[in-house]
Amino acid sequence: MPAHALFRDEDLRFDVDVDPLIDALRQVLPEEGLIVHEAGLRAYECDGLAPYKQLPRLVVVPETIEQVQTVLRLCHEAGVPVVTRGSGTSLSGGSLPHPQGVLLAMGKFNRIREIDHHRRIARVEPGVRNLAITEAAAPYGLYYAPDPSSQIACSIGGNVGENAGGVHCLKYGLTVHNVLAVKVITMEGELTTIGSESLDSPGLDLLALMHGSEGMLGVIVEVTVKLLPNPLTKQVLMASFADVESGGHAVAGLIARGIIPGGLEMMDGAAIQAAEDFVQAGYDTDAAAILICELDGSEAEVADQLKAVDECLRDHGATRIQVAADDEEKARFWAGRKAAFPAVGRISPDYYCMDGTIPRKQLAYVLRRISEISAAEALETVNVFHAGDGNLHPLILFDGNQPGQLEAAERVGSAILQLCVEVGGTVTGEHGVGVEKINEMCVQFAGAEIEQFHGIKAAFDEKGLLNPGKAIPTLNRCAEFGRLHVHNGELPHPELERL
Amino acid sequence: MTGTDQSEALRERVADAAEQGEALSITGSGSKHFYGNPVQGSALDIRAHRGIISYEPTELVLTARAGTPIVEIEEALTAEGQRLAFEPPQFNGGGTLGGVVAAGLAGPRRPYGGAVRDMVLGLRLINGRGELMRFGGEVMKNVAGYDVARLNTGALGTLGVITEVSLKVLPAPAARVTLEVEADPTQCHDLSEQWLRNGRPLSGMIHDGERLYARFEGTTSAVDDAVAAIDGKALEPAAADAFWQSIRDQRHAFFAGDEEPLWRISLPPASDPTVYGERFLIDWSGQQLWLRGHPEPHNLRARAAAEGGSATLFRGRIDGVDAFPPLDAVQARLHRNIKKAFDPHGILNPGRLYPDAEVS
Amino acid sequence: MQTHLADFIKDSAAGQEADAILRKCTHCGFCLANCPTYRLLGDELDSPRGRIYQIKQVLEGEAPTESIQLHLDRCLTCRACETTCPSGVEYGRLADLGREIVEEQVPRRGLQRWVRTGLRTVLPRPRLFGTLLTMGRLTRPLVPGPLRKKIRPRRPAPAWPSPSTHSRFVLMLEGCVQPALEPPINPQTARLMDELGIAVKRTTEVSCCGAIDQHLGASEAAKARIRSNIDAWWPHIEAGAEAIVVNASGCGAQVKDYGHLLADDPDYAEKAARVTALAIDPIELLERHADQLAPADDAPRRVAFQTPCTLQHAQKLNGRVDALMARIGFDMTPVPDAHICCGSAGTYSVLQPKMAEQLRTQKLENLNTGEPQVIATANIGCLTHLDEASEIPVRHWLELIKVA
Numbered sequence A: 001m002p003a004h005a006l007f008r009d010e011d012l013r014f015d016v017d018v019d020p021l022i023d024a025l026r027q028v029l030p031e032e033g034l035i036v037h038e039a040g041l042r043a044y045e046c047d048g049l050a051p052y053k054q055l056p057r058l059v060v061v062p063e064t065i066e067q068v069q070t071v072l073r074l075c076h077e078a079g080v081p082v083v084t085r086g087s088g089t090s091l092s093g094g095s096l097p098h099p100q101g102v103l104l105a106m107g108k109f110n111r112i113r114e115i116d117h118h119r120r121i122a123r124v125e126p127g128v129r130n131l132a133i134t135e136a137a138a139p140y141g142l143y144y145a146p147d148p149s150s151q152i153a154c155s156i157g158g159n160v161g162e163n164a165g166g167v168h169c170l171k172y173g174l175t176v177h178n179v180l181a182v183k184v185i186t187m188e189g190e191l192t193t194i195g196s197e198s199l200d201s202p203g204l205d206l207l208a209l210m211h212g213s214e215g216m217l218g219v220i221v222e223v224t225v226k227l228l229p230n231p232l233t234k235q236v237l238m239a240s241f242a243d244v245e246s247g248g249h250a251v252a253g254l255i256a257r258g259i260i261p262g263g264l265e266m267m268d269g270a271a272i273q274a275a276e277d278f279v280q281a282g283y284d285t286d287a288a289a290i291l292i293c294e295l296d297g298s299e300a301e302v303a304d305q306l307k308a309v310d311e312c313l314r315d316h317g318a319t320r321i322q323v324a325a326d327d328e329e330k331a332r333f334w335a336g337r338k339a340a341f342p343a344v345g346r347i348s349p350d351y352y353c354m355d356g357t358i359p360r361k362q363l364a365y366v367l368r369r370i371s372e373i374s375a376a377e378a379l380e381t382v383n384v385f386h387a388g389d390g391n392l393h394p395l396i397l398f399d400g401n402q403p404g405q406l407e408a409a410e411r412v413g414s415a416i417l418q419l420c421v422e423v424g425g426t427v428t429g430e431h432g433v434g435v436e437k438i439n440e441m442c443v444q445f446a447g448a449e450i451e452q453f454h455g456i457k458a459a460f461d462e463k464g465l466l467n468p469g470k471a472i473p474t475l476n477r478c479a480e481f482g483r484l485h486v487h488n489g490e491l492p493h494p495e496l497e498r499l
Numbered sequence B: 001m002t003g004t005d006q007s008e009a010l011r012e013r014v015a016d017a018a019e020q021g022e023a024l025s026i027t028g029s030g031s032k033h034f035y036g037n038p039v040q041g042s043a044l045d046i047r048a049h050r051g052i053i054s055y056e057p058t059e060l061v062l063t064a065r066a067g068t069p070i071v072e073i074e075e076a077l078t079a080e081g082q083r084l085a086f087e088p089p090q091f092n093g094g095g096t097l098g099g100v101v102a103a104g105l106a107g108p109r110r111p112y113g114g115a116v117r118d119m120v121l122g123l124r125l126i127n128g129r130g131e132l133m134r135f136g137g138e139v140m141k142n143v144a145g146y147d148v149a150r151l152n153t154g155a156l157g158t159l160g161v162i163t164e165v166s167l168k169v170l171p172a173p174a175a176r177v178t179l180e181v182e183a184d185p186t187q188c189h190d191l192s193e194q195w196l197r198n199g200r201p202l203s204g205m206i207h208d209g210e211r212l213y214a215r216f217e218g219t220t221s222a223v224d225d226a227v228a229a230i231d232g233k234a235l236e237p238a239a240a241d242a243f244w245q246s247i248r249d250q251r252h253a254f255f256a257g258d259e260e261p262l263w264r265i266s267l268p269p270a271s272d273p274t275v276y277g278e279r280f281l282i283d284w285s286g287q288q289l290w291l292r293g294h295p296e297p298h299n300l301r302a303r304a305a306a307e308g309g310s311a312t313l314f315r316g317r318i319d320g321v322d323a324f325p326p327l328d329a330v331q332a333r334l335h336r337n338i339k340k341a342f343d344p345h346g347i348l349n350p351g352r353l354y355p356d357a358e359v360s
Numbered sequence C: 001m002q003t004h005l006a007d008f009i010k011d012s013a014a015g016q017e018a019d020a021i022l023r024k025c026t027h028c029g030f031c032l033a034n035c036p037t038y039r040l041l042g043d044e045l046d047s048p049r050g051r052i053y054q055i056k057q058v059l060e061g062e063a064p065t066e067s068i069q070l071h072l073d074r075c076l077t078c079r080a081c082e083t084t085c086p087s088g089v090e091y092g093r094l095a096d097l098g099r100e101i102v103e104e105q106v107p108r109r110g111l112q113r114w115v116r117t118g119l120r121t122v123l124p125r126p127r128l129f130g131t132l133l134t135m136g137r138l139t140r141p142l143v144p145g146p147l148r149k150k151i152r153p154r155r156p157a158p159a160w161p162s163p164s165t166h167s168r169f170v171l172m173l174e175g176c177v178q179p180a181l182e183p184p185i186n187p188q189t190a191r192l193m194d195e196l197g198i199a200v201k202r203t204t205e206v207s208c209c210g211a212i213d214q215h216l217g218a219s220e221a222a223k224a225r226i227r228s229n230i231d232a233w234w235p236h237i238e239a240g241a242e243a244i245v246v247n248a249s250g251c252g253a254q255v256k257d258y259g260h261l262l263a264d265d266p267d268y269a270e271k272a273a274r275v276t277a278l279a280i281d282p283i284e285l286l287e288r289h290a291d292q293l294a295p296a297d298d299a300p301r302r303v304a305f306q307t308p309c310t311l312q313h314a315q316k317l318n319g320r321v322d323a324l325m326a327r328i329g330f331d332m333t334p335v336p337d338a339h340i341c342c343g344s345a346g347t348y349s350v351l352q353p354k355m356a357e358q359l360r361t362q363k364l365e366n367l368n369t370g371e372p373q374v375i376a377t378a379n380i381g382c383l384t385h386l387d388e389a390s391e392i393p394v395r396h397w398l399e400l401i402k403v404a
């Protein structure tokens, strides 16, 4: 189990008798839509952050919007917490159940309602997998742009919940930039459509607010996304560097030349080795860092950019540049990066994936500090990096069956996140706070900000029933964590140079 | 860099107002009282709080104080070959960064380059309790806490006084051209789709009722290819730039005269923009329609809503007609609650967005 | 994932294998994407990750329940999850083990028990099955529910090739239900081989590969059958058989697993490994002779190929048959979601008729996307299951080709 308590006393204030609720739910849900026996609950006790486990009181698996409305209304009346779950791939414990509550599993909401290729819009249920949208749009030469590495499995509802990103988001944006509207049910059970098929809608930007809200403001029951035309051509190239720093400079160099690649990923030596052993992508295992760069657009654009990129990378000391000869090689170059997590899973019994974002210029310093921090706990760390947008994924290797190692990995993780804040970054770029980084939120935000977050939460969910104990720490927690020392934006270590 | 930090003075002013229950009307360049609903309140001028705080082109991030004139920002960006993708209106050069973000209005490039909110990475804000807070950050990706920065984009200052904004900036393309094309107003969507799917770097499309104007911005070869492939007449570069500026800043002849209301209708793709009235200007490949005249407001709004769009009374107030279309009951309640959470005393621009929700 | 296996299994070979498999699973959920039952039911309990978790509980000492049994029963053992898993989790092995323990501890009731025992008794015995099928054909209207549709009219078979003098020879698994259900397939396989200069040595004492027992949780019975098959083949292997051709991919997957299944049997481990090494699907042999092959004279040319799970997920031979058929002149039509099970899954279509039918409906829709004239497949189970509902004929792909 993790080193800190998952839920605190104030998160556990919902001690109600759920038997009447169960009886009422039985009336509205399909036969297998209500799970109360322990063996069934057990399979829902964790998400993609498997060491964090918690049995819910019950699991409901509704089939229709009306059923979701009734479930929420009944829970609201009874004062029972509700945690929404999509595909359960969250890496921050976003869909970790609440011990006193209902886990609302949206797996049956998996139908694509409409692909309007003429208007380039898809309307889907929230449980539809990210990749399934692109597959359904493919016959029309269209795709859905945000592509988290988990896209094969993660649901679009969960993507909105976490504002998921992918390897193409520097150029094509995060989930928030690609969703046009969401149908939401409030904790009271009321249905409303936020956003529209137009480019803007009246009123406050509640659509943006729903993104990354980690299931704490409402339950999403339909998502409308925009689709993009497939790029006419793509080219992928891979550059080797003798040290991470020159790789970082090369990225800055590309941007200085006005090039925004479709994808720009960096891996450090250990990651290169692990990926190469796993998928034989043809990576340069002598390199200290490699940069994978994808250019897309019309033939002419890609040709122009390829020349400029090649020049720029050489100027910045690339020791080797390989341009993919054909589609197969393009796929192979990417395969290694996309398989980096599982590849690491094969060399280490467990790994713990972090998700900080930093100003890119701090890369070399941050990587050096990360290796020092891990060394102090006698652990190893492997780094993959969305280089274009500064989103760092250090994978801390450990063995969960060895006593104390999980706790050590958590200490390393926490120190890395605090480091990200120190250099002017954030504790989470795309995986969300969940229950995992909730203490580090106290480092990034001051009391007034945290109170403001609670105010927003209460505006949607007065009783605080949706996903309690996640994403936003209580001030008590921060006080106990002893780290509420970022006041009025004054960060620790003022001597550090920032943006 | 340049400028002065007035945030503490602003914060004190707001804190005092909160204590007194004194309504504040936040003003940037202070010239545009036409947009939104009228506000009664003492002016809170933020223009003195200005200056670019940091700008590092290779990080693609610029941070500046809210009172910084938008022209100053654009100059700094141009010097580095970069720009704001959303092409903000900069009427007479007076507009401030805070105003741009608070108004959330974007120019002709919006459908192809992104909205104001798409580029807002973080901001500092004084809420209605006089607390100065920081949300979001200076990095591209950040999902720590609710997205208060985007929530305040377009909130017209009803939730807080923006004191500082970090924006994502992008490289300016190497080449651009504007083509004048013979086409019917109803063809905007189809042409736009055809070009985009052929990889043409479309970055603006206007139909003035007579002719269609299409702007392409990208690498030299991509722009050359577009010119070669599309049947149209290229405008002189200077004339082209002046044309797009006149649209952006509403100095085009279509916008002249204050006597007639100006409606802005936001439409889903492929709607027929010609059914709303006689005198219109089509922007955003048909997704933004500017309309002059005196349509019956209620019918106009109902018609736009039925199509999945919305109609805003942009200029020219009409008695009994709110600037913005009404919200459904659930969202009206959420608005009220959010306003309370940020501004419990209702002192910040009360009534600017939704009088019902904001004036207690 | 962290594991704490219970004492009853911790130190056994099976326990250690299970532990190693569980440790590899990172709970990432990728496998949910391609699991037919999760796609239909949307419940974690009917997903690979959920099943792994339920099996883990049992291995960690919790008493298995009817609920776990139900969710394991619903699993098709199609192993699409294995193909999808980036971490190399061998779900199939874990499921076998889980089923065995659950089967021991959770007794089957009433009709369910009767049907399962019935399947295990009848199917693996070709003569008994053949007799019952003949009786069934005569008494079709009297046979109950899901079984009735399984009774197919008999199609005439070509003659077996006459005994040849070829120096090259292979063995062939003729299978238990296949000869009775679809008589042409075995002689047709033998004829193709013969015309390519390879004799087929028939071993009629070998019938069932053991998969039926195996997947119904009776692994000891399966092992006994496997040992007797090995005994029957062994003299021919020693005499130089160059391969064991298995033209039903389900059986092929099982024979290819003999080595693993008997790895701990001191008397058979080595022989079983040799059998595994020799076992091939016909495609592995025929693609080496592609130049000599052509579409059969009467075969329609627009073909949709249904890739059996056992061919793609178990034997990992995805795309090979399609490629060969396209190369020799067939017009292969596109098949969306080709990686999803058709619902046949051995005895599954009898035991879980509702799910099987839903999956079949989807599969046929996908197969018909490109308006083919015929559906080709490589496994007897899929063939009969699809044929029951298909408007166009379903054939083993070997029936559609000839040696030119």
Ligand SMILES: Cc1cc2nc3c(=O)[nH]c(=O)nc-3n(C[C@H](O)[C@H](O)[C@@H](O)COP(=O)(O)OP(=O)(O)OC[C@H]3O[C@@H](n4cnc5c(N)ncnc54)[C@H](O)[C@@H]3O)c2cc1C
Pocket: B025, B026, B027, B028, B029, B030, B031, B032, B033, B035, B036, B046, B066, B067, B070, B089, B090, B091, B094, B095, B096, B097, B098, B099, B100, B102, B103, B104, B105, B106, B156, B157, B158, B160, B161, B162, B163, B247, B248, B249, B250, B349, B352
């Ligand atoms: C087509 C078009 C034409 C336009 N024409 C004109 C015009 O003729 N004249 C004109 O002045 N503007 C015009 N605008 C609007 C203007 O260009 C921009 O919205 C913008 O530059 C406003 O900046 P400002 O500094 O003037 O802000 P203001 O107009 O002073 O403020 C806009 C809104 O934002 C709020 N606000 C301002 N600063 C802050 C802050 N720091 N924190 C919180 N809230 C704040 C204000 O209270 C107000 O609600 C036009 C916009 C468009 C799209």
Ligand SMILES: Cc1cc2nc3c(=O)[nH]c(=O)nc-3n(C[C@H](O)[C@H](O)[C@H](O)COP(=O)(O)OP(=O)(O)OC[C@H]3O[C@@H](n4cnc5c(N)ncnc54)[C@H](O)[C@@H]3O)c2cc1C
Pocket: A047, A048, A083, A084, A085, A086, A087, A088, A089, A090, A091, A094, A095, A106, A126, A147, A148, A149, A150, A153, A154, A155, A156, A157, A158, A159, A160, A161, A162, A163, A164, A165, A166, A167, A213, A214, A215, A216, A218, A219, A220, A221, A341, A430, A431, A467, C027, C028, C029
């Ligand atoms: C191997 C691996 C790689 C990953 N790579 C990436 C990556 O590249 N980029 C990235 O951004 N993420 C990545 N992730 C993280 C994860 O996949 C994403 O966060 C994803 O968006 C979660 O989707 P989900 O459907 O699994 O949601 P869940 O995990 O089920 O839920 C996530 C959150 O959203 C809420 N939620 C879910 N559905 C709804 C709904 N219908 N209404 C309201 N709230 C809802 C939940 O309450 C929870 O807070 C990765 C995960 C794994 C395991």
Ligand code: SF4
Pocket: C024, C025, C026, C027, C028, C029, C030, C031, C032, C048, C049, C052, C084, C085, C086, C087, C088, C089
């Ligand atoms: S894909 Fe593999 S590692 Fe991931 S949950 Fe499924 S079995 Fe486990």
Ligand code: SF4
Pocket: C034, C035, C036, C037, C038, C047, C048, C051, C074, C075, C076, C077, C078, C079, C080, C081, C082, C091
């Ligand atoms: S074997 Fe098939 S049905 Fe069973 S869990 Fe795996 S994918 Fe699902």
